[in-house]
Amino acid sequence: MPIGPNCLITGASSGLGRALALALATPGRRLFLGGRNESRLAETAALCQARGAVIASAAIDVTDADAMRDWIAGAGRLDLVIANAGISAHTAGTSDPRIIFATNLGGMLNTVLPALEAMARQSPDAEGKRGHIAAINSLAAFVAAPDAPAYCAAKAAADRWILAAAPSAERNAIHLTSVCPGFIKTPMTDAHDHPKPGMMSAGRAASLVLAGISRNRRRIAFPHTLYFAGRFLDLLPPRTAARLLSRGSNRGSD
Numbered sequence: 001m002p003i004g005p006n007c008l009i010t011g012a013s014s015g016l017g018r019a020l021a022l023a024l025a026t027p028g029r030r031l032f033l034g035g036r037n038e039s040r041l042a043e044t045a046a047l048c049q050a051r052g053a054v055i056a057s058a059a060i061d062v063t064d065a066d067a068m069r070d071w072i073a074g075a076g077r078l079d080l081v082i083a084n085a086g087i088s089a090h091t092a093g094t095s096d097p098r099i100i101f102a103t104n105l106g107g108m109l110n111t112v113l114p115a116l117e118a119m120a121r122q123s124p125d126a127e128g129k130r131g132h133i134a135a136i137n138s139l140a141a142f143v144a145a146p147d148a149p150a151y152c153a154a155k156a157a158a159d160r161w162i163l164a165a166a167p168s169a170e171r172n173a174i175h176l177t178s179v180c181p182g183f184i185k186t187p188m189t190d191a192h193d194h195p196k197p198g199m200m201s202a203g204r205a206a207s208l209v210l211a212g213i214s215r216n217r218r219r220i221a222f223p224h225t226l227y228f229a230g231r232f233l234d235l236l237p238p239r240t241a242a243r244l245l246s247r248g249s250n251r252g253s254d
Helices: 015-024 038-050 065-073 097-120 149-170 202-214 224-235 238-251
Strands: 006-009 030-035 054-059 080-083 131-136 174-181 219-222
Touching: 006 015, 015 030, 015 038, 015 080, 015 202, 030 038, 038 054, 065 097, 080 097, 097 131, 097 149, 097 174, 131 149, 131 202, 149 174, 174 202, 202 219, 219 224, 224 238
Parallel strands: 006 030, 006 080, 030 054, 080 131, 131 174, 174 219
Antiparallel strands: none
């Protein structure tokens, strides 16, 4: 199913968010791009505009619930909303779990909830669909990594909330998707020195995400080898899984 012409992306100033914006930037498409870094966001907007898209960018923080609600409500019809903004302890400069949760879980909800409200008021398109919302989570949702407890927990909560909320949203002709990628070449992953198996470019990841969204997938997880490895680790006794994850992390710092 083709993606509609009106799309909103948070965290569009770099990394996967920028790659998604560029992949969606085609003539006739309207892109609403949000991010905290104004200069990098302007770069993304210029690149997308050069590809023929109509751009409306906003320097916005997803942890500001009121600002997010007003921005989304004022966008007009939205066919696709991608809640992409996220941080790790390294990029945030703190391991305070409250800050990690505020962006990775709270920021996701500050995007998805007003998007659900806005889409519920829209008329269905030719396919009977009111809209599609995707949350960029992580394969970290399936492991309890000792070096990233808040990140893993926030992503796990975000993934489960999307999956649990999806059936009721679909009854209102709105599709929800949880996107759980592995390691992507971005500034966030560059900040970590542990092994990054299956690393892929942001452009490749964006193509996989959009292909899954086009098929109305409820969960998009890749690469499959890491996905299944994470699910297997989650079946092990917690102490055993923690030891295995710690060994992998320590090998990256030798």
